[in-house]
Amino acid sequence: MRNSGGYDHGASTVASARDAARLVRARSKRHRTSETRLVKRILLAFLAVVALGVGTFAAAQTTRLSIGTGGTGGVYYPLGGGMAAVLSKYVPGWEATAEVTGASVANLQLIGQGKQDIGFTMADAAWDAVSGNAKFKDRKVEARTLMVLYPNKMHVVTTADSGIASIADLKGKRVSTGEPNSGTEVMAMRLLEAAGVGTDFQRERLSVAEGVNAMKDRKIDALIWVGGLPTAAITDLATTPGIQIRLLDHAQYADAMNRKWGPLYVKGTIPANTYKGQDREVANLDVWNLLVADQKMSNDMAYTIVKTLFEKKDELVAVHREAKNISLEAQGSGSPIPFHPGARKYYEERGVKFSN
Numbered sequence: 188m189r190n191s192g193g194y195d196h197g198a199s200t201v202a203s204a205r206d207a208a209r210l211v212r213a214r215s216k217r218h219r220t221s222e223t224r225l226v227k228r229i230l231l232a233f234l235a236v237v238a239l240g241v242g243t244f245a246a247a248q249t250t251r252l253s254i255g256t257g258g259t260g261g262v263y264y265p266l267g268g269g270m271a272a273v274l275s276k277y278v279p280g281w282e283a284t285a286e287v288t289g290a291s292v293a294n295l296q297l298i299g300q301g302k303q304d305i306g307f308t309m310a311d312a313a314w315d316a317v318s319g320n321a322k323f324k325d326r327k328v329e330a331r332t333l334m335v336l337y338p339n340k341m342h343v344v345t346t347a348d349s350g351i352a353s354i355a356d357l358k359g360k361r362v363s364t365g366e367p368n369s370g371t372e373v374m375a376m377r378l379l380e381a382a383g384v385g386t387d388f389q390r391e392r393l394s395v396a397e398g399v400n401a402m403k404d405r406k407i408d409a410l411i412w413v414g415g416l417p418t419a420a421i422t423d424l425a426t427t428p429g430i431q432i433r434l435l436d437h438a439q440y441a442d443a444m445n446r447k448w449g450p451l452y453v454k455g456t457i458p459a460n461t462y463k464g465q466d467r468e469v470a471n472l473d474v475w476n477l478l479v480a481d482q483k484m485s486n487d488m489a490y491t492i493v494k495t496l497f498e499k500k501d502e503l504v505a506v507h508r509e510a511k512n513i514s515l516e517a518q519g520s521g522s523p524i525p526f527h528p529g530a531r532k533y534y535e536e537r538g539v540k541f542s543n
Contacts, residue, residue, distance in 0.1 A: 250488075252283040255297055255306030257290035258366060260396030260423075262415035262509050263307040263476075266336075269506030270478075273499045278491060291370030292322050298481050299328035305484075305492070309339055309370035309413065310475040311377075311451040314523045321373065329482040333493055333530045335521030336476040337512035340416055340457055341374060343435040343471075344424070345409040346402065347464075354382040354437050363391040363398040363410040371395075374452075374474065375411040381443040395420040403427055409435075413474065415509035416461055425462040432462060438470035451523060475521045482527065489529025497533075515539055 254271050257263035267285035274283040286303070288294055294306030295316040308316075308330075315321045316328040345351040351360065357379070364379075365371030372392065379385060391398070391407055398410035399420045412418060425432045438454040445452055455473035459466055480489060496503065503510035518526075518534045520542045526534070531541070 248280050250278075250281045252281060252304045253302075254283060254285045255288045255294035255303045256285050257288060257294075257307060257369070258394040258396055259287060260394060260399070260420035261290070261412075261418055262507055263290060266415075266503065266507045266510060267307060269503045269510070270496060272506075273502050274492065274495055277495050277499060289366050289368045292316075292368040292373065295323070295328050295330055295479070296368070298330060298479065299326060301481070305333060305478060305480045307336070308477050308479055309374065310477055310521070310523050311448065312370040312373055313477055313479055314449060314451060315373070317524045322368065330479040330524060331482045331484075331489075331527035331530075332477050332522040332524055333480050333489055333527055334478040334496065334513065335517040336478055337415060337509045338453075338455065338473040339370075339413045339476050340455060341378070341437065341472040341474070342412045342414070342418070342421060342457070343378075343409065343437055344402075344412065344421060345433050345435065347431040347433050349408050349433070351409060351433070351435070354378070354384065354435055354440070357382075357384050357409060358387045359389070360408040361389040361391060361406070363393040363401065363407050365392065365398075365411060365413070366394040367392050369394075370474075371411060371413040374413050374472075377444050377448060378411070378437060378440055378472070381440040381447070382437070399424045403430065415476075415507070416457065421462055425464055431464045434462075434465055434469040434471075436470040438472055441472055444472070449523070475517070477522055477524075479524075480527055484527060484529070486527075486529035486532065489527040490533050491529075493530045493533045497537075 252274060254267045256267035264285065264287060271283035271285045274281050288297065291308040291312035294303065294308050295312060297303035298306055299316070313330055316323045316330050319327040343354065351357065364375040391401065393401060393410070395410070395412045395414065395418065398407065398412070401407045402410060402424060412421065424430060434457060441452050441454050451474060453473045455471050457469040457471050459468045500510060500513060515534065515537055518539050
């Protein structure tokens with residue numbers, strides 16, 4: 188006879204073993220679920236960090252380039268805008284912007300202060316900056332030429348009814364000599380000194396756009412401007428009803444200016460009919476425009492800038508016709524200051540022979 192108590196004990200033992208196994212499996216499943224969740228959380232956190240790192244890296248790869256130009260009424264600003272568009276479009280990772288500035292002197296000062304990457308300037312202002320002359324006597328700027336651009340044309344503008352027929356007639360008159368710290372201001376004061384006018388006039392320091400408005404309002408008698416052809420603001424003045432402009436000859440002062448300030452100015456002409464009502468050729472002074480950078484700019488960056496701008500010159504011409512005058516030939520002798528090594532490398536590859 189079986190002992191019923193012994194049978195009941197064996198069945199209970201088997202049931203307990205089964206319950207224990209189920210408990211172990213349940214705990215194991217919960218443990219695996221917790222591990223899976225933990226792994227997922229770690230993976231998501233890792234991916235977030237990677238995504239943030241990639242975004243930060245991409246942002247770090249963007250090269251921002253500021254181009255100092257001039258006032259909105261001249262050639263520097265639209266042409267600089269065209270250069271910014273070309274560099275941003277064709278150089279991967281670059282974002283270039285054109286900045287409105289006081290033009291030549293201001294651009295050189297900003298470059299010297301590390302606040303601007305490249306800038307437009309007239310050659311005489313660049314020479315002063317590198318030599319420590321005039322407005323740069325307290326702080327030289329180690330600027331280097333990237334490109335010789337186009338010749339700037341000095342304009343001495345008055346109206347046909349002003350009674351002013353020559354530079355000498357500006358004595359005692361109200362004359363704008365250009366915006367403060369501009370290349371126009373530098374050259375204007377040199378011209379007036381060479382012509383014997385000196386400071387014997389009522390001086391206004393206006394941008395070309397401001398000067399044109401002042402002439403329209405008869406608040407000044409004449410303005411001096413150095414820029415490309417045609418200059419939009421002068422075109423605006425020439426087409427204003429009731430105003431007939433007169434451009435004054437001044438090429439005869441080139442020799443006197445060069446004796447005192449260096450071989451920077453050349454005799455040129457403003458062709459007849461460049462502006463409405465200008466029915467004769469005007470004998471003027473020319474000075475080259477330059478695109479410059481600090482000497483500390485990397486050779487690769489300087490090389491890339493000039494290579495891209497020359498290769499896409501047609502897009503610059505579409506912005507302003509003065510870009511037609513940018514040539515490889517002018518690079519060899521158009522700059523009174525040294526070229527940046529990176530820029531010079533490109534020109535030498537293109538066969539340019541330098542005079543110095």
